[in-house]
Amino acid sequence: MSDVLVIAAHPEVEHSRVNRALQRALAGQARVALRDLYALYPDYLIDVAAEQAALAGAGLVVWLHPVHWYSMPPLLKLWLDEVFTFGWAYGPGGRALAGKDLWLVASTGGPESSYHPSGYNRFFFDAFLPPYEQTAALAGMRWLPPLVLHGAHRVSEAALAAHVNTVVERLASWPRWPELQDLEAAAPCEVPADARPALEATP
């Protein structure tokens, strides 16, 4: 029974190096269920029920994607919009994801040095992550320290193999990661009842 769900999203995986290698390595792992969004939903028509069912069985959810325009590829964002629904993932009764872990495995085209106030990306990479962290928080998920491979186009074969190995090992050993010992479980994130119009209100 797989308890690790990898949501992979790469719009042009045929041109990818890092993400393709990772997807290939993870496809054979016993405890891993891999969902390649661009292969499953080439028409962007997400089967919400199937996605929610896959999430229900997982303890660790992994987002595996390249960083495009400082964010996730559009199909992953659509997946998030459609699958993490009000009343299911958050809001009243929305506890379906609570207690699960969320881990980002991303790759960037720019080298690590570019993610610096003096580099052309102007911010440390962490500065782009608050939307991810808050997404996890709102759904009651524990946000794990992300694994980011910078300079994905130029990374050496050896470094790529090491990266793939790290991911495979991590997924196999979760949740017995040293850094998770002092990481607290996520606190429930309540949404006040008056924060948004109620579903039952009459028009």
Add this chain to the structure above:
Amino acid sequence: MTEGPGWLQTSLVYLGAAVLAVPLARLLGLGSIIGYLAAGIAIGPWGLKLVTDPGTILGVAEFGVVLMLFLVGLELEPRRLWALRRPIFGWGSVQLVGSALALMLAGMAFGVPWNVALVAGLALAMSSTAIGLSVLNERNLMPTTSGRSVLSVSLYQDVMAIPILALLPLLALAPAAGAAAAAGGGWKPAALAVAAVLVIIFGGRLLLRPALRWIARSDTPEIFTAASLLLVVATAALMHAVGLSMALGAFLAGVLLAESEYRRELETDLEPFKGLLLGLFFIAVGMGIDFAVVREHPLVVAGVVLGFLVVKTLVLFAMARLMPIPLQERPVFVILLAQGGEFGFVVLQGAQAVSALPAETASLLVASIAISMLLTPLLLLVADRWWAPRLASAGAAAMSEIKDEQEAPVVIAGFGRYGQIIGRLLAANGMSATVLDHSAEAVEGTRRFGWKTFYGDATRLDLLRVAGAGRARVFVLAIDDVEQSEECARLVREHFPQATIVARARNAEHYARLRALGITHIERETLDSALMSGRSVLELMGATPHAARNSALRFRRHSVELLEEMAPHINDEARLIAISKRGRAQFEQTWARERELTARRKGRAGWHAPLADDTGD
């Protein structure tokens, strides 16, 4: 034995022998050629004596070789033939001249006079086009390097048979006879020959296609077959009349039609005739083996057979190395060209006629050639068992070279409105496909449009085979007729299981029938276009384009799921109605609930599931 017309008797003997011997030979794993040869020996003057004059049948049977060369020509577009000019004239002459000289020297070493040795050398240097090309076809080796090389050398031999026959009188033992025969030459026959070739080339270009189109439009299959046969017979007759090789003329006509849309249909129609006549030809060869000579000089015959095979093999080995031919294709190349051939008979016959050769030597050589032809299939079997396995591991890398010569990996059956769209999408992505359509008009129209299309009925197994279904990765079934579509699907599933079928379905019932055959990639032909129209209607009625799109796609998914559920119960009407009713009810419930939700959540756009707060409405 005297009652009944002669042809009835003859057919009875030949067909009976073939029908008995060929399956037996195949059962023993010997191949059909051996079966025919054995049948010939059995019914011939040295067997059961059912036929005593093999010469009479040989003339008819030679037409099998003519037909075969026409079919070979059909496979070779002029462009590809032009690309073969070097192998034909270069390697062809190396083989013929090299083998003939080596054989002549070997003969002279045994004390044979030089002119007799030369005639014998030329006769023995020829290889059997009939056996060679039949084996290549049987093993699907035509597109490989060795296949093309065997074809090139055979073509060169066919071309050269004519000048050799013309030269024979000069080698005559009695000079008087030679001079008389040589006097036949002059500018007139040469001009006639050139004129005949021109007639074939221009006639083939300008007249044949419109004529074939006109015949095809009459929609009478047997008349198209008759026209195919007539075409080959007429070409052969024309070439014969001007003293050129019939087979060569047929080959030329074939090349000219290789680019036409009727290529596949011609191939399919002539294939059975070719097969039977070639069989007859092999039977005639079997009957022609003069066992009297063999019995009188067993050692001499054995020596000649062994000797000329060894000499030719050495020449061919050197060629294979220099050309170069991939390692694992060499056995076939060497064995097919080392054997003697039917043109050898012709040369020997001609030599005897101008007394360039003593009669006894001639019949000894004829027997040797025939025996070498009998040995060829056996040698191939031995090579398959002992030789090829050793080469297979040595040359695995060389195999990748032949890829570009193979058939298109996609076959599209039915090139009407549906198939054309698929073809254009493939072409836009730089892929090619073999296209089959049964309507002459559709084929003509699409060709004008720039597509490579062939005229033929996709429910014929033989036609599917020539179209390359056996090598296709994807078979697109875009035929509009439901019956034919199913028939074709069944054939492809059964005979070409390696090809994945992508099918067009007329309606739900057709969908279910295709599904029952195990096909998974099926699309109903009107579903998607109707949904696109549905989207337009929704938009015109006020839905946003994106909402209309989502609604249509979700409707589509539901509809396909429902159909998948219904498909196994195609013959159970009550069950179908129940499933369909339940499905529609579920669908309407889901839709109603969502409409209600949307209506309640004022300001929230469309059919979307509710969005997270901070995405902003």
